[in-house]
Amino acid sequence: MLVPGPGTLLVGIRRGALLVAPGEARLYKDHAFGHAKSNLRETHVKPHLEGGRCMRLPKLLAGLALASMVLAACGTTTGGTSNKGAIKIGVELPESGGETSNGIPTLNGVKFAVDQTKTVEGFTLSVANFDDAVNGVHDPQKGAQNVQQLVDDSKVLGMIGPFNSSVARAEIPISNRAHLVQISPANTNQCLTKDIYIPQSLSGVPDVDCKAAGYPFPKDLRPTGTNNYFRVATTDDFQGPAMSDYAYKTLNIKKVGVASDAEAYGKGIADTFTIRYQKDGGTVVKRQDFPNASKVSDFKPFLRAAQKAGAEAIYFGGTDSNNACVVRNQMKAAGFADSAPFFGGDGIVTDKCKSDAAAAAVGMDGTVATVAAEKVSGSQATIDAFKKAYPNSSDYGAYTMPAYDATKVLIAAIGRAIKANNGNMPSRQQVLDQMYKTDYTG
Numbered sequence: 001m002l003v004p005g006p007g008t009l010l011v012g013i014r015r016g017a018l019l020v021a022p023g024e025a026r027l028y029k030d031h032a033f034g035h036a037k038s039n040l041r042e043t044h045v046k047p048h049l050e051g052g053r054c055m056r057l058p059k060l061l062a063g064l065a066l067a068s069m070v071l072a073a074c075g076t077t078t079g080g081t082s083n084k085g086a087i088k089i090g091v092e093l094p095e096s097g098g099e100t101s102n103g104i105p106t107l108n109g110v111k112f113a114v115d116q117t118k119t120v121e122g123f124t125l126s127v128a129n130f131d132d133a134v135n136g137v138h139d140p141q142k143g144a145q146n147v148q149q150l151v152d153d154s155k156v157l158g159m160i161g162p163f164n165s166s167v168a169r170a171e172i173p174i175s176n177r178a179h180l181v182q183i184s185p186a187n188t189n190q191c192l193t194k195d196i197y198i199p200q201s202l203s204g205v206p207d208v209d210c211k212a213a214g215y216p217f218p219k220d221l222r223p224t225g226t227n228n229y230f231r232v233a234t235t236d237d238f239q240g241p242a243m244s245d246y247a248y249k250t251l252n253i254k255k256v257g258v259a260s261d262a263e264a265y266g267k268g269i270a271d272t273f274t275i276r277y278q279k280d281g282g283t284v285v286k287r288q289d290f291p292n293a294s295k296v297s298d299f300k301p302f303l304r305a306a307q308k309a310g311a312e313a314i315y316f317g318g319t320d321s322n323n324a325c326v327v328r329n330q331m332k333a334a335g336f337a338d339s340a341p342f343f344g345g346d347g348i349v350t351d352k353c354k355s356d357a358a359a360a361a362v363g364m365d366g367t368v369a370t371v372a373a374e375k376v377s378g379s380q381a382t383i384d385a386f387k388k389a390y391p392n393s394s395d396y397g398a399y400t401m402p403a404y405d406a407t408k409v410l411i412a413a414i415g416r417a418i419k420a421n422n423g424n425m426p427s428r429q430q431v432l433d434q435m436y437k438t439d440y441t442g
Contacts, residue, residue: 084424085123085425086155087124087125088128088155088157089407089411090128090129090150090158091107091110091127091128091130092143092162093106094133095129096136097133097321098133098321099136101320101350102319102320103131103133106163106186106397108386108390108395108400109400109401109403109404109406112386112389113411114407117411120411120414120415121415128150128156130146137321138321143170143171147174151174151180157181159180160184161182161184163184164187165188165189168192168229169215169221172192173222173223175229176227179224179226179228181410182230183231184232185403186233186403187231187233188231188233188236188346189215189235190236190268191217193229197212197213197237197268198237202241215264233370234370236265239345239369240271240272240273241273243315243366247313247365248277248281251341255285255312256282257284257286257314258287259286259318259327260316260317261290261317261322262290262293265317266316266324267317270315273317273343277315283310286302286305290302293323297323303335304334312341314342316343320356322347323356324353325348325357325361328357328364329356339363340363343365345367412440413431413432413435413437416434417434420434
Protein backbone atom coordinates (compact mmCIF):
# COMPACT_ATOMS: atom_id res chain seq x y z
CA MET A 1 0.00 0.00 0.00
CA LEU A 2 1.41 3.38 -1.00
CA VAL A 3 1.40 6.05 1.66
CA PRO A 4 2.20 9.61 0.55
CA GLY A 5 4.26 12.11 2.48
CA PRO A 6 2.66 15.02 4.33
CA GLY A 7 0.60 17.23 2.07
CA THR A 8 0.96 14.92 -0.92
CA LEU A 9 -2.13 14.38 -3.04
CA LEU A 10 -0.55 12.35 -5.81
CA VAL A 11 -0.49 8.99 -4.12
CA GLY A 12 1.64 6.92 -6.38
CA ILE A 13 2.88 6.02 -9.81
CA ARG A 14 3.26 2.52 -11.07
CA ARG A 15 3.51 1.53 -14.68
CA GLY A 16 1.09 -0.85 -16.34
CA ALA A 17 2.15 -3.59 -18.72
CA LEU A 18 0.82 -1.66 -21.69
CA LEU A 19 3.12 1.31 -21.24
CA VAL A 20 5.60 1.91 -24.01
CA ALA A 21 6.55 5.54 -23.55
CA PRO A 22 5.80 7.12 -20.16
CA GLY A 23 5.06 10.80 -20.34
CA GLU A 24 3.40 10.82 -23.73
CA ALA A 25 -0.24 10.99 -24.79
CA ARG A 26 -2.21 9.34 -27.53
CA LEU A 27 -2.38 11.24 -30.80
CA TYR A 28 -5.27 11.20 -33.23
CA LYS A 29 -5.37 12.60 -36.73
CA ASP A 30 -8.53 13.41 -38.68
CA HIS A 31 -7.73 12.47 -42.26
CA ALA A 32 -10.94 13.79 -43.75
CA PHE A 33 -13.95 15.73 -42.61
CA GLY A 34 -16.68 13.50 -41.25
CA HIS A 35 -14.51 10.41 -40.98
CA ALA A 36 -13.88 8.67 -37.72
CA LYS A 37 -10.54 9.49 -36.15
CA SER A 38 -7.76 7.03 -36.87
CA ASN A 39 -4.63 6.39 -34.88
CA LEU A 40 -1.62 8.29 -36.11
CA ARG A 41 0.56 7.19 -33.25
CA GLU A 42 -0.31 5.60 -29.97
CA THR A 43 1.72 5.68 -26.82
CA HIS A 44 0.52 5.71 -23.26
CA VAL A 45 0.81 8.33 -20.59
CA LYS A 46 2.45 7.42 -17.33
CA PRO A 47 -0.47 6.12 -15.23
CA HIS A 48 -1.22 7.58 -11.84
CA LEU A 49 -4.28 7.75 -9.70
CA GLU A 50 -4.45 11.27 -8.40
CA GLY A 51 -6.22 12.13 -5.24
CA GLY A 52 -6.15 9.54 -2.42
CA ARG A 53 -4.37 9.06 0.83
CA CYS A 54 -3.45 5.38 0.74
CA MET A 55 -4.01 3.30 -2.34
CA ARG A 56 -2.48 0.44 -4.27
CA LEU A 57 -1.86 1.18 -7.93
CA PRO A 58 -0.63 -2.02 -9.54
CA LYS A 59 -2.20 -1.91 -13.02
CA LEU A 60 -3.47 0.33 -15.74
CA LEU A 61 -7.24 0.73 -15.57
CA ALA A 62 -7.77 -1.88 -18.28
CA GLY A 63 -5.93 0.60 -20.42
CA LEU A 64 -9.08 2.66 -20.48
CA ALA A 65 -8.01 5.39 -18.08
CA LEU A 66 -4.52 6.71 -17.78
CA ALA A 67 -4.58 7.58 -14.14
CA SER A 68 -4.81 4.02 -13.08
CA MET A 69 -6.72 2.89 -10.02
CA VAL A 70 -6.91 -0.78 -9.42
CA LEU A 71 -9.70 -2.63 -7.67
CA ALA A 72 -9.41 -6.33 -8.58
CA ALA A 73 -9.12 -8.39 -5.46
CA CYS A 74 -11.68 -6.23 -3.73
CA GLY A 75 -13.97 -6.60 -6.73
CA THR A 76 -17.25 -5.01 -7.71
CA THR A 77 -19.88 -6.39 -5.38
CA THR A 78 -23.37 -7.11 -6.59
CA GLY A 79 -24.32 -9.62 -3.95
CA GLY A 80 -27.51 -9.69 -1.95
CA THR A 81 -30.96 -10.52 -3.23
CA SER A 82 -33.23 -8.58 -0.90
CA ASN A 83 -34.10 -4.99 -1.76
CA LYS A 84 -32.71 -2.96 1.12
CA GLY A 85 -33.36 0.39 -0.50
CA ALA A 86 -31.91 2.70 -3.13
CA ILE A 87 -28.46 4.15 -3.68
CA LYS A 88 -27.79 6.81 -6.29
CA ILE A 89 -24.68 7.44 -8.35
CA GLY A 90 -24.51 11.17 -9.02
CA VAL A 91 -23.43 12.40 -12.45
CA GLU A 92 -22.42 15.96 -13.27
CA LEU A 93 -21.45 16.60 -16.91
CA PRO A 94 -22.09 19.09 -19.74
CA GLU A 95 -24.80 17.44 -21.81
CA SER A 96 -26.65 19.97 -23.95
CA GLY A 97 -26.04 22.36 -26.82
CA GLY A 98 -22.48 22.44 -28.03
CA GLU A 99 -21.44 20.13 -25.18
CA THR A 100 -23.51 17.16 -26.32
CA SER A 101 -20.63 15.43 -28.08
CA ASN A 102 -18.59 15.54 -24.86
CA GLY A 103 -21.12 14.89 -22.13
CA ILE A 104 -23.54 12.37 -23.57
CA PRO A 105 -21.00 9.67 -24.53
CA THR A 106 -19.42 10.09 -21.08
CA LEU A 107 -22.82 9.84 -19.38
CA ASN A 108 -23.50 6.69 -21.39
CA GLY A 109 -20.44 5.05 -19.85
CA VAL A 110 -21.83 5.70 -16.37
CA LYS A 111 -25.30 4.48 -17.26
CA PHE A 112 -23.93 1.33 -18.86
CA ALA A 113 -21.92 0.48 -15.74
CA VAL A 114 -24.97 0.99 -13.52
CA ASP A 115 -27.23 -0.97 -15.89
CA GLN A 116 -24.75 -3.86 -15.86
CA THR A 117 -24.52 -3.91 -12.08
CA LYS A 118 -28.11 -3.02 -11.11
CA THR A 119 -27.70 -3.80 -7.40
CA VAL A 120 -24.93 -3.70 -4.83
CA GLU A 121 -25.17 -5.77 -1.66
CA GLY A 122 -28.97 -5.73 -1.83
CA PHE A 123 -29.37 -2.03 -2.66
CA THR A 124 -30.79 -0.92 -6.01
CA LEU A 125 -28.57 1.41 -8.01
CA SER A 126 -29.73 4.35 -10.09
CA VAL A 127 -28.25 7.45 -11.71
CA ALA A 128 -28.96 11.01 -10.54
CA ASN A 129 -27.91 13.05 -13.55
CA PHE A 130 -27.25 16.81 -13.86
CA ASP A 131 -26.21 18.94 -16.82
CA ASP A 132 -23.80 21.85 -16.21
CA ALA A 133 -24.15 23.42 -19.67
CA VAL A 134 -25.73 26.88 -19.80
CA ASN A 135 -26.65 28.13 -23.25
CA GLY A 136 -24.73 25.19 -24.67
CA VAL A 137 -21.45 25.81 -22.79
CA HIS A 138 -20.14 24.21 -19.59
CA ASP A 139 -20.58 26.57 -16.66
CA PRO A 140 -18.70 26.35 -13.32
CA GLN A 141 -21.46 28.09 -11.36
CA LYS A 142 -24.08 25.71 -12.72
CA GLY A 143 -21.81 22.79 -11.91
CA ALA A 144 -21.46 23.99 -8.33
CA GLN A 145 -25.26 24.28 -8.03
CA ASN A 146 -25.65 20.75 -9.38
CA VAL A 147 -23.16 19.32 -6.89
CA GLN A 148 -24.99 21.03 -4.06
CA GLN A 149 -28.17 19.29 -5.18
CA LEU A 150 -26.34 15.97 -5.20
CA VAL A 151 -25.00 16.68 -1.71
CA ASP A 152 -28.53 17.48 -0.52
CA ASP A 153 -29.77 14.05 -1.66
CA SER A 154 -28.89 11.59 1.09
CA LYS A 155 -29.16 8.64 -1.29
CA VAL A 156 -26.22 9.92 -3.38
CA LEU A 157 -23.10 8.19 -2.03
CA GLY A 158 -20.67 9.31 -4.73
CA MET A 159 -20.52 11.11 -8.04
CA ILE A 160 -18.89 10.91 -11.47
CA GLY A 161 -17.76 14.16 -13.05
CA PRO A 162 -17.28 16.81 -14.05
CA PHE A 163 -15.89 16.84 -17.59
CA ASN A 164 -14.18 20.24 -17.54
CA SER A 165 -11.38 21.28 -15.19
CA SER A 166 -12.75 24.79 -14.67
CA VAL A 167 -16.00 23.25 -13.46
CA ALA A 168 -14.12 20.89 -11.15
CA ARG A 169 -12.43 23.83 -9.46
CA ALA A 170 -15.85 25.20 -8.49
CA GLU A 171 -17.24 21.83 -7.42
CA ILE A 172 -14.51 20.20 -5.35
CA PRO A 173 -14.91 22.44 -2.24
CA ILE A 174 -18.62 21.56 -2.12
CA SER A 175 -18.20 17.81 -2.46
CA ASN A 176 -15.24 17.93 -0.09
CA ARG A 177 -17.25 19.50 2.74
CA ALA A 178 -19.80 16.71 2.31
CA HIS A 179 -17.14 13.94 2.21
CA LEU A 180 -18.70 12.90 -1.10
CA VAL A 181 -16.50 10.77 -3.35
CA GLN A 182 -15.99 12.56 -6.67
CA ILE A 183 -14.31 10.82 -9.62
CA SER A 184 -13.72 12.64 -12.88
CA PRO A 185 -13.24 10.62 -16.05
CA ALA A 186 -11.87 13.59 -17.99
CA ASN A 187 -10.34 16.43 -15.90
CA THR A 188 -6.74 17.09 -16.94
CA ASN A 189 -5.63 20.38 -15.36
CA GLN A 190 -2.69 19.45 -13.17
CA CYS A 191 -3.44 21.91 -10.36
CA LEU A 192 -6.54 19.99 -9.30
CA THR A 193 -4.25 17.40 -7.70
CA LYS A 194 -0.67 18.66 -8.01
CA ASP A 195 1.16 21.63 -6.50
CA ILE A 196 3.40 22.08 -9.55
CA TYR A 197 2.03 23.69 -12.71
CA ILE A 198 5.18 23.54 -14.86
CA PRO A 199 7.72 20.98 -13.60
CA GLN A 200 11.42 21.59 -14.03
CA SER A 201 11.67 18.40 -16.07
CA LEU A 202 9.39 20.00 -18.65
CA SER A 203 10.88 23.48 -18.83
CA GLY A 204 14.50 23.09 -17.79
CA VAL A 205 14.07 25.92 -15.28
CA PRO A 206 12.90 25.74 -11.63
CA ASP A 207 9.37 24.48 -10.99
CA VAL A 208 6.49 26.91 -11.43
CA ASP A 209 3.88 26.14 -8.79
CA CYS A 210 0.14 26.49 -9.21
CA LYS A 211 -0.15 29.64 -7.12
CA ALA A 212 2.47 31.41 -9.23
CA ALA A 213 0.52 30.39 -12.34
CA GLY A 214 -2.69 31.89 -10.97
CA TYR A 215 -4.37 28.68 -9.82
CA PRO A 216 -5.23 27.56 -6.28
CA PHE A 217 -3.18 24.78 -4.77
CA PRO A 218 -5.04 21.45 -4.44
CA LYS A 219 -5.24 21.92 -0.66
CA ASP A 220 -7.06 25.22 -1.21
CA LEU A 221 -9.89 23.33 -2.91
CA ARG A 222 -10.27 20.93 0.02
CA PRO A 223 -11.57 22.84 3.06
CA THR A 224 -11.76 19.73 5.25
CA GLY A 225 -8.04 19.08 4.82
CA THR A 226 -8.72 15.59 3.47
CA ASN A 227 -9.13 14.40 -0.09
CA ASN A 228 -12.34 13.19 -1.76
CA TYR A 229 -11.53 13.90 -5.42
CA PHE A 230 -10.08 11.37 -7.85
CA ARG A 231 -9.47 11.36 -11.59
CA VAL A 232 -8.88 8.69 -14.22
CA ALA A 233 -7.28 10.85 -16.90
CA THR A 234 -3.71 12.00 -17.18
CA THR A 235 -2.75 15.63 -16.69
CA ASP A 236 -1.89 18.41 -19.10
CA ASP A 237 1.77 18.47 -18.11
CA PHE A 238 1.90 15.20 -20.07
CA GLN A 239 -0.69 15.91 -22.74
CA GLY A 240 0.64 19.27 -23.95
CA PRO A 241 4.26 18.11 -24.28
CA ALA A 242 3.20 15.01 -26.21
CA MET A 243 1.84 17.20 -29.00
CA SER A 244 4.85 19.50 -28.81
CA ASP A 245 7.25 16.62 -29.37
CA TYR A 246 5.15 15.37 -32.26
CA ALA A 247 4.96 18.79 -33.92
CA TYR A 248 8.65 19.62 -33.53
CA LYS A 249 10.37 16.25 -33.73
CA THR A 250 8.10 14.31 -36.08
CA LEU A 251 6.61 16.99 -38.33
CA ASN A 252 9.70 19.23 -38.13
CA ILE A 253 7.61 22.35 -37.51
CA LYS A 254 9.85 25.11 -36.17
CA LYS A 255 7.42 28.01 -35.63
CA VAL A 256 3.86 27.99 -34.28
CA GLY A 257 1.17 30.32 -33.02
CA VAL A 258 -0.45 29.30 -29.73
CA ALA A 259 -3.81 30.38 -28.30
CA SER A 260 -6.30 29.16 -25.73
CA ASP A 261 -9.81 29.71 -24.42
CA ALA A 262 -8.26 31.03 -21.16
CA GLU A 263 -9.92 28.30 -19.05
CA ALA A 264 -8.16 25.97 -16.62
CA TYR A 265 -7.93 23.18 -19.18
CA GLY A 266 -7.32 25.25 -22.29
CA LYS A 267 -4.73 27.64 -20.89
CA GLY A 268 -3.05 24.84 -18.97
CA ILE A 269 -2.52 22.62 -21.98
CA ALA A 270 -1.47 25.58 -24.15
CA ASP A 271 1.08 26.60 -21.53
CA THR A 272 2.61 23.13 -21.25
CA PHE A 273 2.71 22.79 -25.03
CA THR A 274 4.47 26.17 -25.26
CA ILE A 275 7.07 25.42 -22.59
CA ARG A 276 7.95 22.03 -24.06
CA TYR A 277 7.98 23.34 -27.64
CA GLN A 278 10.43 26.07 -26.71
CA LYS A 279 12.59 23.57 -24.84
CA ASP A 280 12.54 21.32 -27.91
CA GLY A 281 13.94 24.23 -29.91
CA GLY A 282 10.82 25.65 -31.54
CA THR A 283 9.65 29.26 -31.60
CA VAL A 284 6.21 30.44 -30.49
CA VAL A 285 5.75 33.51 -32.69
CA LYS A 286 2.38 34.56 -31.22
CA ARG A 287 0.68 33.64 -27.93
CA GLN A 288 -2.84 34.79 -27.00
CA ASP A 289 -5.65 33.75 -24.65
CA PHE A 290 -9.33 34.41 -25.43
CA PRO A 291 -11.54 34.86 -22.34
CA ASN A 292 -15.20 34.02 -23.08
CA ALA A 293 -14.07 32.28 -26.25
CA SER A 294 -17.55 30.83 -26.79
CA LYS A 295 -18.65 34.37 -27.68
CA VAL A 296 -15.71 35.10 -30.00
CA SER A 297 -16.58 34.69 -33.67
CA ASP A 298 -13.50 36.18 -35.33
CA PHE A 299 -10.06 34.78 -34.54
CA LYS A 300 -8.50 36.08 -37.75
CA PRO A 301 -6.55 39.00 -36.18
CA PHE A 302 -4.64 36.50 -34.04
CA LEU A 303 -4.21 34.14 -36.98
CA ARG A 304 -2.98 36.86 -39.34
CA ALA A 305 -0.44 38.06 -36.78
CA ALA A 306 0.82 34.51 -36.27
CA GLN A 307 1.00 33.84 -40.01
CA LYS A 308 2.87 37.07 -40.74
CA ALA A 309 5.34 36.22 -37.98
CA GLY A 310 6.14 32.95 -39.73
CA ALA A 311 3.91 30.41 -37.96
CA GLU A 312 3.75 27.11 -39.84
CA ALA A 313 0.95 25.76 -37.64
CA ILE A 314 -1.48 26.72 -34.87
CA TYR A 315 -1.98 25.12 -31.47
CA PHE A 316 -5.24 25.93 -29.68
CA GLY A 317 -5.88 24.86 -26.10
CA GLY A 318 -9.61 24.65 -25.51
CA THR A 319 -12.84 22.85 -26.22
CA ASP A 320 -15.22 22.67 -29.14
CA SER A 321 -17.88 24.54 -27.13
CA ASN A 322 -15.39 27.41 -26.86
CA ASN A 323 -14.97 27.58 -30.64
CA ALA A 324 -11.65 25.75 -30.76
CA CYS A 325 -12.27 24.52 -34.28
CA VAL A 326 -13.74 27.77 -35.53
CA VAL A 327 -10.10 28.82 -35.25
CA ARG A 328 -9.18 26.03 -37.64
CA ASN A 329 -11.95 27.03 -40.02
CA GLN A 330 -10.57 30.58 -40.25
CA MET A 331 -6.90 29.73 -40.84
CA LYS A 332 -7.09 29.79 -44.64
CA ALA A 333 -8.80 33.19 -44.68
CA ALA A 334 -5.98 34.47 -42.48
CA GLY A 335 -3.34 33.42 -44.98
CA PHE A 336 -2.40 29.88 -43.96
CA ALA A 337 -2.03 27.18 -46.58
CA ASP A 338 -4.60 24.38 -46.65
CA SER A 339 -1.86 22.00 -45.54
CA ALA A 340 -0.94 23.99 -42.41
CA PRO A 341 -1.45 21.75 -39.35
CA PHE A 342 -3.80 22.57 -36.49
CA PHE A 343 -3.03 21.07 -33.09
CA GLY A 344 -4.94 20.75 -29.83
CA GLY A 345 -5.79 18.52 -26.92
CA ASP A 346 -8.72 16.18 -26.38
CA GLY A 347 -11.05 19.19 -26.55
CA ILE A 348 -10.79 19.13 -30.35
CA VAL A 349 -11.22 15.38 -30.83
CA THR A 350 -15.01 15.56 -31.24
CA ASP A 351 -17.60 15.38 -33.98
CA LYS A 352 -18.62 18.98 -33.27
CA CYS A 353 -15.07 20.12 -33.82
CA LYS A 354 -14.96 18.43 -37.20
CA SER A 355 -18.26 20.05 -38.05
CA ASP A 356 -17.01 23.49 -36.99
CA ALA A 357 -13.82 23.08 -39.00
CA ALA A 358 -15.82 21.90 -42.04
CA ALA A 359 -13.56 21.06 -45.00
CA ALA A 360 -10.56 22.32 -43.02
CA ALA A 361 -10.86 19.34 -40.64
CA VAL A 362 -8.21 17.61 -42.74
CA GLY A 363 -4.87 18.15 -41.00
CA MET A 364 -6.18 18.47 -37.43
CA ASP A 365 -4.23 16.62 -34.74
CA GLY A 366 -5.34 16.14 -31.13
CA THR A 367 -4.02 14.35 -28.08
CA VAL A 368 -6.38 12.26 -25.95
CA ALA A 369 -5.64 11.64 -22.27
CA THR A 370 -6.77 8.03 -22.29
CA VAL A 371 -5.49 4.76 -23.66
CA ALA A 372 -7.31 3.47 -26.74
CA ALA A 373 -9.78 1.01 -25.22
CA GLU A 374 -9.97 -1.03 -28.41
CA LYS A 375 -6.26 -1.82 -28.18
CA VAL A 376 -6.44 -3.30 -24.69
CA SER A 377 -6.47 -7.07 -24.38
CA GLY A 378 -9.73 -8.33 -22.91
CA SER A 379 -11.65 -5.10 -23.34
CA GLN A 380 -13.43 -5.84 -26.60
CA ALA A 381 -16.28 -7.84 -25.07
CA THR A 382 -17.23 -4.90 -22.84
CA ILE A 383 -16.99 -2.46 -25.73
CA ASP A 384 -19.13 -4.73 -27.93
CA ALA A 385 -21.75 -5.03 -25.19
CA PHE A 386 -21.81 -1.26 -24.82
CA LYS A 387 -22.25 -0.70 -28.54
CA LYS A 388 -25.08 -3.22 -28.62
CA ALA A 389 -26.86 -1.26 -25.87
CA TYR A 390 -25.91 2.12 -27.42
CA PRO A 391 -25.78 1.49 -31.18
CA ASN A 392 -25.37 5.03 -32.53
CA SER A 393 -21.84 6.12 -33.39
CA SER A 394 -22.38 9.34 -31.41
CA ASP A 395 -23.10 7.31 -28.25
CA TYR A 396 -19.44 6.37 -27.84
CA GLY A 397 -16.58 8.81 -27.23
CA ALA A 398 -13.06 9.11 -25.92
CA TYR A 399 -14.26 9.22 -22.31
CA THR A 400 -17.02 6.61 -22.43
CA MET A 401 -14.86 3.79 -21.12
CA PRO A 402 -13.04 5.92 -18.53
CA ALA A 403 -16.48 6.91 -17.21
CA TYR A 404 -17.49 3.25 -17.19
CA ASP A 405 -14.44 2.25 -15.16
CA ALA A 406 -14.76 5.24 -12.83
CA THR A 407 -18.32 4.14 -12.08
CA LYS A 408 -17.27 0.55 -11.46
CA VAL A 409 -14.60 1.80 -9.05
CA LEU A 410 -17.21 3.83 -7.15
CA ILE A 411 -19.71 0.97 -7.05
CA ALA A 412 -17.06 -1.38 -5.69
CA ALA A 413 -16.17 1.11 -2.94
CA ILE A 414 -19.86 1.41 -2.05
CA GLY A 415 -20.14 -2.37 -1.90
CA ARG A 416 -17.20 -2.69 0.46
CA ALA A 417 -18.59 0.11 2.61
CA ILE A 418 -21.92 -1.71 2.90
CA LYS A 419 -20.15 -4.90 3.99
CA ALA A 420 -18.06 -2.98 6.51
CA ASN A 421 -21.29 -1.50 7.88
CA ASN A 422 -22.83 -4.92 8.49
CA GLY A 423 -24.91 -4.83 5.32
CA ASN A 424 -26.50 -1.48 6.08
CA MET A 425 -26.53 1.77 4.12
CA PRO A 426 -23.07 3.30 4.62
CA SER A 427 -22.23 6.92 5.22
CA ARG A 428 -20.40 8.96 2.61
CA GLN A 429 -17.34 8.94 4.84
CA GLN A 430 -17.42 5.15 4.92
CA VAL A 431 -17.52 5.05 1.12
CA LEU A 432 -14.63 7.51 0.98
CA ASP A 433 -12.65 5.35 3.41
CA GLN A 434 -13.11 2.41 1.06
CA MET A 435 -12.00 4.46 -1.94
CA TYR A 436 -8.58 4.76 -0.30
CA LYS A 437 -8.36 0.95 -0.37
CA THR A 438 -9.09 0.68 -4.07
CA ASP A 439 -7.51 -2.17 -6.03
CA TYR A 440 -9.22 -2.47 -9.40
CA THR A 441 -8.72 -4.01 -12.81
CA GLY A 442 -11.23 -2.68 -15.36
